Amino acid sequence: MVRLFFLLTGFGFAVIGGISVIAYLNMLPAGNGVAEYLLFISGRIECYLLPAGILSIWLGIYITGNRDENHFS
Template sequence: MVRIFIMFVGFGFSVAGGISLLAYLNLLTLGYEFSYYMRFITTRVEFYLFILGVIMVIGSLAIPDRRK
């Protein structure tokens, strides 16, 4: 039950962060370079929220269950 909760919370974090990162891709259409985009998103909370969410989802799926 805890694994399902962690997976759903991680999924929510990764969706919230991923949508924001996709929205920030509009900086490229304004003429900014990709290197500037990468430096910009590493300073944003959404990037770390996305990474944390992906780690939580992978962790909840990869860690074996204690029950046999």
């Protein structure tokens, strides 16, 4: 159940962060360079949700519970 929580919460965070990163891509046609874009999104809190969500998804997939994984033997 904890794994499902990490997976779904991480997915939600990754979606929110990914949409924010993509939405701020509109700065590039406005005349800003890639360096300014990266500097800008590094200062935005909502953009940090993308790596946090990816980490949470990874934890939800790869963490193990208290049960023995070799229960078939």
